[in-house]
Amino acid sequence: MTPQLRPVAPPHVLTIAGSDSGGGAGIQADIKTASALGCYGSSVITALTAQNTLGVQGVHVVPPEFVVEQLKSLFADDLVPSAAKLGMLASPETITALGAYLASLTSRPYLVLDPVMISTSGHELLAHSAADALLSDLLPLVDLVTPNIPEAGVLMGTRPSPTTLEDVIALARELHPALKGPALLLKGGHLPVSRDAVVKFIEKEKIEAVWLAPPPIAVIADYREVIGLPEEKPDVVVDVLLDGGITLFVGPCVDTSSTHGTGCTLSAALASCYALEASMANGDKAGAPRRISHDAVRRAIKYTQTAIATAPKLGRGHGPLNHGHCAMQRVIPAPSIHDPTPFTSYLIANASEWDAYVKHPFVIALGKGTLSHEAFAHYIAQDYHYLRHYARAHAAGAAKADDMATIRALADIALHVAKESEMHVEFCASFGITRAALEALPEAATTSAYGRYVLDVALSGDILDVLVAVLSCLIGYGEVGLWLRKQVAAGEAVLEGNPYRRWMEDYAGDDFIGAVRRGIATLEERVVREMPSAPKVERLVQIFAESTRLEKAFWQMGLDQSW
Numbered sequence: 001m002t003p004q005l006r007p008v009a010p011p012h013v014l015t016i017a018g019s020d021s022g023g024g025a026g027i028q029a030d031i032k033t034a035s036a037l038g039c040y041g042s043s044v045i046t047a048l049t050a051q052n053t054l055g056v057q058g059v060h061v062v063p064p065e066f067v068v069e070q071l072k073s074l075f076a077d078d079l080v081p082s083a084a085k086l087g088m089l090a091s092p093e094t095i096t097a098l099g100a101y102l103a104s105l106t107s108r109p110y111l112v113l114d115p116v117m118i119s120t121s122g123h124e125l126l127a128h129s130a131a132d133a134l135l136s137d138l139l140p141l142v143d144l145v146t147p148n149i150p151e152a153g154v155l156m157g158t159r160p161s162p163t164t165l166e167d168v169i170a171l172a173r174e175l176h177p178a179l180k181g182p183a184l185l186l187k188g189g190h191l192p193v194s195r196d197a198v199v200k201f202i203e204k205e206k207i208e209a210v211w212l213a214p215p216p217i218a219v220i221a222d223y224r225e226v227i228g229l230p231e232e233k234p235d236v237v238v239d240v241l242l243d244g245g246i247t248l249f250v251g252p253c254v255d256t257s258s259t260h261g262t263g264c265t266l267s268a269a270l271a272s273c274y275a276l277e278a279s280m281a282n283g284d285k286a287g288a289p290r291r292i293s294h295d296a297v298r299r300a301i302k303y304t305q306t307a308i309a310t311a312p313k314l315g316r317g318h319g320p321l322n323h324g325h326c327a328m329q330r331v332i333p334a335p336s337i338h339d340p341t342p343f344t345s346y347l348i349a350n351a352s353e354w355d356a357y358v359k360h361p362f363v364i365a366l367g368k369g370t371l372s373h374e375a376f377a378h379y380i381a382q383d384y385h386y387l388r389h390y391a392r393a394h395a396a397g398a399a400k401a402d403d404m405a406t407i408r409a410l411a412d413i414a415l416h417v418a419k420e421s422e423m424h425v426e427f428c429a430s431f432g433i434t435r436a437a438l439e440a441l442p443e444a445a446t447t448s449a450y451g452r453y454v455l456d457v458a459l460s461g462d463i464l465d466v467l468v469a470v471l472s473c474l475i476g477y478g479e480v481g482l483w484l485r486k487q488v489a490a491g492e493a494v495l496e497g498n499p500y501r502r503w504m505e506d507y508a509g510d511d512f513i514g515a516v517r518r519g520i521a522t523l524e525e526r527v528v529r530e531m532p533s534a535p536k537v538e539r540l541v542q543i544f545a546e547s548t549r550l551e552k553a554f555w556q557m558g559l560d561q562s563w
């Protein structure tokens, strides 16, 4: 199935950097990153490099006036980015020209500067003497700067050679005020350390750490100490964020030579994650806070790490990263004020039987009060059976969730379903079917097919599968409830004297609609967090379409009173 592209404007992220003919770093890495993270990428090119995984064979610097001309084309009230990253700036003249242009803007995009100086292959991409121009002309305008340890040394005018985490943090603390403005993310990739060292440090200094690597296991560390073993080997990379406070981002150290373009990728991911968050908060308008959240930093680092860990082995030297590992975000944008529930909208748009389900003849007859008692009684008794499976599916989902919010959301719905089933018992009583008779009634084939499909997905799938399998029923009934309410207002359905009035009011009521909203929010948050791959999205689309088809068959079973 081909996912439909949805007409939602993605946040715009600009890269001001050099071109890498090899495609692993510079402009090429940045645009791939922006696209993979669901942003629109544009570029202002400062230099062309003849480059591959082995090294840089040549550099052709773009005249500074032409760099500014490119910027003017974008900012001429046409393609104005909400965030920009600056990478290889090539010359002090370009830095000065860029600084003057950016300072002249009435509203600057959020700016992330990766002070690229030397390529991984050892080629000088910006003379160290340009550090002064960076410090005086550009850094005061920038919101976040992301040097690695050697680049931090050049900006400080010293040659520090930190050997411990303490040294790295001291370097960050010394450099930050010298930058005169921007937040600092000092990347620790050049000095992997052990998890033990991180734990000791954060406990001693009482500072916050965000663990992207498996967190340390205290009893194992304790055991090592007791039996006198040396500390664990250096297996994590610590990036230090100074933004008023200090936070360590601790990620796994991946043993690989595929690291070409890592700095470019991370800074582009930071600009993208900022832009995504700003678009969620402010609909991509000016006035978003010029401060990147720790969650956005965590997401950008996580994206980059996965790109390193899954890098294809290309070329004979330092290979490029795998930028496309979460490229599905191109078609499923993050929630924004334009569309707060893009993933749910996407699932519905791809479920061809959605309308046939929510506007089924059973529903129409129920709204008019013309549905036969027998048809409704058959339906409600089977729905009682279905709800057992449905409640179990939520409980299975709660058992698979790994965070309290999701556990609570799913357990709440399981409980809600159990309560909802009491309405069925009461309805059945009014039709002369006792609770005992109801429970003894066999499941119709359609009930088994649907109930057990949902349960099967819940037991065999992951948490996203569960959330999607139960969604069609949850939001479909809310949709039916609200649609019937509108039909009543339009004179197409009736409440007065309708034997199914309570059913209609329950599914349009605040209690049920609140559960629908919470279900949608849980799914949308999860999708943003997990960034599922394109094949995973296809699987989710298929699960939703299948449960929608089975929902439609369920109404039909009621009409036909079939077993």
Ligand SMILES: Cc1ncc(COP(=O)(O)O)c(N)n1
Pocket: 017, 018, 019, 020, 025, 026, 027, 049, 051, 087, 088, 116, 118, 119, 120, 121, 125, 259, 260, 261, 262, 263, 264
């Ligand atoms: C055009 C350009 N920009 C930046 C880098 C730095 O990337 P790396 O340090 O991974 O070589 C590069 N090699 N080429």
